[in-house]
Each structure stands twice: as C-alpha cells, then as structure tokens.
Amino acid sequence: MMLKEKIHIAVPTAFFNDESLNVQGTLDHIRDLYKQGVKSVLVSGSTGEQHSLNLKEKIALLNGILSEDELINNMEIIFGVSSIKQKEAEELAKRIANTNIAGILLGYPPYILPTQEEAVVYSQAIINQSNKPTILYNNPKRTGFDLSVESIIRLSEIELVIGLKEAGNEEKVERVKKDVKRNNFYFYVGGEVNIEDKVLQGFDRLSSIAGNISPVVISQWFDKLLTKQKITEQERExxxxIIEQVYQGTPLVNLKQLINQKGIPIGICRSPIGNTLN
Structure with a gap:
C-alpha cells in the first residue's frame, strides 16, 4: 500500500449559488483534470473548504467519487479526513476503508487546540479506521495546532503513515528526516509558494493548487525542480x-473563477470567502 504519485492536485469543492454542495460539479472538474493527464487528486482536503463541510456532505462527496468507475480505477484519489469531532472523522475513515480510495490526508481540528498526546491518539484512531496510506497534514497557521517533531516521528512508526504535508515551520523537515527510520516517507509542499526553497529543504512531493488551472505546466516545473534541471526563460514566464493568476488575492476565489470560465460548474465559495464590500 503506497501512494506512488509525486504530485496530486488539491481540488476545490463545487457549491451551488445557495452554497449547498454540488457533487456533480466537483466530479466534472476532476474529470477535466483526468482528461488532461492528471493521475492524482486530493478531494475534501485542501483549499480550506474541508471544515465547512459537514459529515453528511463529506459522505455525499465520497459516494459521488465512488460511483465514477473510470476515475476511481485509474486515478490515485486521496480523501481529506479531519474534524473538530473525532467520532465524525472516524466514521468517514470507516466508510473509506473498503473502497478504492488510494489514501487519506489527515488534518487536525481547528480552534480546539488538542495536546500532542490527544492529537496522536486522534491520528491513530482515524488511521486504524481507514486502514489506508496516510499523509499527516500540519497547518498551524490555519488550525492553531502545531504537530511536534516528536509526534510526527512517533506517528511515522505506523507503517500506513507515508508522509507529511507541512505548512508550518519548514525547518522541521530536516529534523524529521534525520529521525524517521524509513526511506519511503515523503514530504509534501502545500501549494506553490516558495516551492524552490522548499525543494532545497528536502520536500519531495507536491500538493498542488495552481495545478487546478495548468496541471501540465506545474507538473513539468516540479519535476525539473526535483531533478535540478534548468528552467528556461519561456517556462519561467x-x-x-499562472502563479499570479492563482495567488494574487484569495486563491480559492481565483481558482473558482478560472474553472467556471472553462464552463465547469464549480460555482462559488462559501461566505465569508468571496465577500466584497459594495
């Protein structure tokens, strides 16, 4: 059990104008990426929408993906699992267990500030229920909780834990690398900001946001960074x-605008994201 792809695209979730979940719109976007050669996507994970989805919505999204034979059999689909209520995260993980979902991205609950021990027990419980390859996702800026190096090393002893998506202190990666006793443990960059520096620090996989717009360009760029090839002037431009289109302002709002322009009904963001002063 392994996640083979070096890059996955963190796809936004589609919503209708009343902010209700649009499963079909989400699938339309994944199908479009698949046609462009994308081999792996992360659903209900990044782009910050996960905590706005309730358990029922997450299950509806999961069932929608499972009904798409071509996608689920030919892509490496990673599902984001995290909740302020551990029991709900476990319930979702249990439903993922006997499916073709390739792995989970395990995030930490925002706002409630668990202790390190509480977070480790939370992680173990969810991993046990899903029984899938797991990427730990540490994003203290968004959650207020910072998974310690010690906790990461402890969790890395679980065979199913295959990597870390670290959006906090990047220097952590060097320390974790030194102490994790496995070759098959990967470090995921979250998004494209400062990606060159992060690759130099030892990050070796990418959870891409800009790949929603230009998967081929982003994927070739990341490959070149990993293999230390020169980026041409033309490629750089x-x-x-692409980076400017996605990251100037609110990335999620920009992404959705650009995807909608292609005729894919990804819809709006859930407010307050996307609010403007009239």
Missing part, C-alpha cells in the same frame, strides 16, 4: 503568469 508561463509559470509566473
């Missing part, structure tokens, strides 16, 4: 333009 193309990359800069």
């Amino acid at each position: 193309k990359i800069d333009l």
Whole structure:
C-alpha cells in the first residue's frame, strides 16, 4: 500500500449559488483534470473548504467519487479526513476503508487546540479506521495546532503513515528526516509558494493548487525542480503568469473563477470567502 504519485492536485469543492454542495460539479472538474493527464487528486482536503463541510456532505462527496468507475480505477484519489469531532472523522475513515480510495490526508481540528498526546491518539484512531496510506497534514497557521517533531516521528512508526504535508515551520523537515527510520516517507509542499526553497529543504512531493488551472505546466516545473534541471526563460514566464493568476488575492476565489470560465460548474465559495464590500 503506497501512494506512488509525486504530485496530486488539491481540488476545490463545487457549491451551488445557495452554497449547498454540488457533487456533480466537483466530479466534472476532476474529470477535466483526468482528461488532461492528471493521475492524482486530493478531494475534501485542501483549499480550506474541508471544515465547512459537514459529515453528511463529506459522505455525499465520497459516494459521488465512488460511483465514477473510470476515475476511481485509474486515478490515485486521496480523501481529506479531519474534524473538530473525532467520532465524525472516524466514521468517514470507516466508510473509506473498503473502497478504492488510494489514501487519506489527515488534518487536525481547528480552534480546539488538542495536546500532542490527544492529537496522536486522534491520528491513530482515524488511521486504524481507514486502514489506508496516510499523509499527516500540519497547518498551524490555519488550525492553531502545531504537530511536534516528536509526534510526527512517533506517528511515522505506523507503517500506513507515508508522509507529511507541512505548512508550518519548514525547518522541521530536516529534523524529521534525520529521525524517521524509513526511506519511503515523503514530504509534501502545500501549494506553490516558495516551492524552490522548499525543494532545497528536502520536500519531495507536491500538493498542488495552481495545478487546478495548468496541471501540465506545474507538473513539468516540479519535476525539473526535483531533478535540478534548468528552467528556461519561456517556462519561467508561463509559470509566473499562472502563479499570479492563482495567488494574487484569495486563491480559492481565483481558482473558482478560472474553472467556471472553462464552463465547469464549480460555482462559488462559501461566505465569508468571496465577500466584497459594495
């Protein structure tokens, strides 16, 4: 059990204009990425929408994906699992267990500030229920909770834990690398900001946001960074333009605008994201 792909695309969740979940719109976008050659996506995970989805919505999204034979059999689909209520995260993990979902991204609950021990027990409980390859996701800026190096090393002893998506202190990666006693443990960059520096620090996989718009360009760029190949002037211009389109302002709002322009009904963000002063 392994996640083979070096890059996955963190896809936004589609919503109708009344902010209700649009499973079909989400699948339309994943199908479009698949047609462009994308081999792996992360659903109900990144782009910050996960905590706005309730358990029922997450299960509806999961069932929608499981009904798409071509996608689920040919793509490496990772599902984001996290909840302020551990019991709900466990319930979702249990439903993922006997499916073709390739792995889970395990995030930590926002606001409630668990202790390190509480977070480790939370992680173990969810991993046990899902029985899938797991990427730990540490994002203290968004959750207020910071998974310690010690906790990461402890969790890395579980065979199913295959990597870390670290959005906090990048220097942590060097320390974890030194102490994790396995070759098959990966470090995921979350998004494209400062990606060159992060690759130099030892990050070796990518959870991509800009890949929602230009998967081929982003994937080739990341490959070149990993293999230390020179980026041409022309490539650099193309990359800069994509990064500017996605990251100037609120990335999620920009992403959805650009995807909607392609005729894919990804819809709006849930407010307050997307609010503007009239």
